[in-house]
Amino acid sequence: MNQWPAWLPLRQNLRELSPYGAPQLPADAVMNTNENPYAPSPALAKAIADRVSEVALTLNRYPDRDAVVLRTKLAGFINGLSGTDFDAKNLWAANGSNEIIQSLFMAFGGGTALGFTPSYSMHPLIAKVTQVQWLNGSRREDFSLDIDSAISQIQRDKPTLTFITTPNNPTGSAVTVDEIEKIARLTSGLLVVDEAYAEFSEETSAVTLIKKYPHVVVIRTMSKAFAFAGVRLGYLVADPAVIDAMFLVRLPYHLSALTQAAGEVALDYKDELLGTVAQLRTDRDRVAAQLTEMGLNVIPSASNFLLFSGFDMPSAQLWQAMLDRGVLIRDVGLLGYLRVTIGNEAENTKFITTLSACLGEK
Incomplete structure (x- = not known):
């Protein structure tokens, strides 16, 4: 929590807040903000x-x-x-x-x-x-x-x-x-x-x-x-x-x-611009199936991201382990859950292989 100076007349109901924002960190696969991974032509x-x-x-x-x-x-x-x-x-x-x-x-x-x-x-x-x-x-x-x-x-x-x-x-x-x-x-x-x-x-x-x-x-x-x-x-x-x-x-x-x-x-x-939606849907279902095969629990998704649980380590620890290996996903603050944005083929592959490696080292 920020320690605001006494002279600053910030509204009382804002003093305990933190600014909204997902981490913007360098990573080989940035999969934390639900962006479409395909750039404009x-x-x-x-x-x-x-x-x-x-x-x-x-x-x-x-x-x-x-x-x-x-x-x-x-x-x-x-x-x-x-x-x-x-x-x-x-x-x-x-x-x-x-x-x-x-x-x-x-x-x-x-x-x-x-x-x-x-x-x-x-x-x-x-x-x-x-x-x-x-x-x-x-x-x-x-x-x-x-x-x-x-x-x-x-x-x-x-x-x-x-x-x-x-x-x-x-x-x-x-x-x-x-x-x-x-x-x-x-x-x-x-x-x-x-x-x-x-x-x-x-x-x-x-x-x-x-x-x-x-x-x-x-x-x-x-x-x-x-x-x-x-x-x-x-x-x-x-x-x-x-x-x-x-x-x-x-x-x-x-x-x-x-x-x-x-x-x-x-x-x-x-x-x-919308031509990649069908591909992302297909990739979403494929990644969900791969997570399930790994023994994880996946919330059924109609979007371009997946929320999953079932790992033994704390979610913050797994998030950091993934980042240390170049994959940035999202800790959404739900105990025991992490969220991943569906990326391109290379990003999805790196996510699955990295997650498998992290879980294998627990």
């Missing part, structure tokens, strides 16, 4: 560079503060995936999905917020930073979500914001759209469905529920399946009234002209 990189060069000529001017072109392209992308008929009024773009989460708390955080842990650790952290009371909902022992129990918890606590993460981070488990609809039908407040890893799942997106249930809002990102983590671009799909509220809490010109330009080009190249 030279053709896409050139297309982005060319577009940025055009934008650079007008960087003395502020960007389009409403990002209309980008939001229109995002609406078209979602419509193509889910058969919906959204337009720019249903989309809002921001600097990663985390800014969207923060904005939701700022706009709608007058009451409490509920999420079912373990889940994305930034949900409760951003709630605390924005001074919204966070309620930890419960899951089953295997980390899956008991829908009837979830509904009971929501009806009991009556939160303003309820977070459902599917596929769930750090477990990888998914919630079906029928289950989400059951929750939406029986509960009030905003139901925030965080779909950061949706492209890796075969489940129907919750965006298909928004027209019938306007209190359902869906968060998505271009950082994961889109292999665009370095750009920092997330987006919200929601009823226009929700989008209008986002404009009340956004910072002026919050999305740079360069970010908007890169995002627009990426959407033009969406087929290329």
Whole structure:
């Protein structure tokens, strides 16, 4: 814990916090932050560079503060995936999905917020930073979500914001759209469905529920399946009234002209960028099978990562042993569990062989 100087008027509820962030350490195989391991092609990189060069000529001017072109392209992308008929009024773009989460708390955080842990650790952290009371909902022992129990918890606590993460981070488990609809039908407040890893799942997106249930809002990102983590671009799909509220809490010109330009080009190249998703799904299942063959327990995953347990040594010790051998994975703070991001073929092979060696030396 930081020892803050007495003269610094830091809010009391922030003093015990540590900054969020995965370790950024040198390793032969970096498999800890759920990135897509396949870089953009030279053709896409050139297309982005060319577009940025055009934008650079007008960087003395502020960007389009409403990002209309980008939001229109995002609406078209979602419509193509889910058969919906959204337009720019249903989309809002921001600097990663985390800014969207923060904005939701700022706009709608007058009451409490509920999420079912373990889940994305930034949900409760951003709630605390924005001074919204966070309620930890419960899951089953295997980390899956008991829908009837979830509904009971929501009806009991009556939160303003309820977070459902599917596929769930750090477990990888998914919630079906029928289950989400059951929750939406029986509960009030905003139901925030965080779909950061949706492209890796075969489940129907919750965006298909928004027209019938306007209190359902869906968060998505271009950082994961889109292999665009370095750009920092997330987006919200929601009823226009929700989008209008986002404009009340956004910072002026919050999305740079360069970010908007890169995002627009990426959407033009969406087929290329999403072309690795099928490969990553196949590799995920292969690595899961290899872990199981090693006698480890693997949580079924619909994402691009695996949460596993069943090793005899403390998780922090195994994490360090892997890093010492050049493989960086994630200790997510769950006792007896570690998480690995699916990498390319060479990274996956190194992970399995290194893990086998570490477990053999216990």
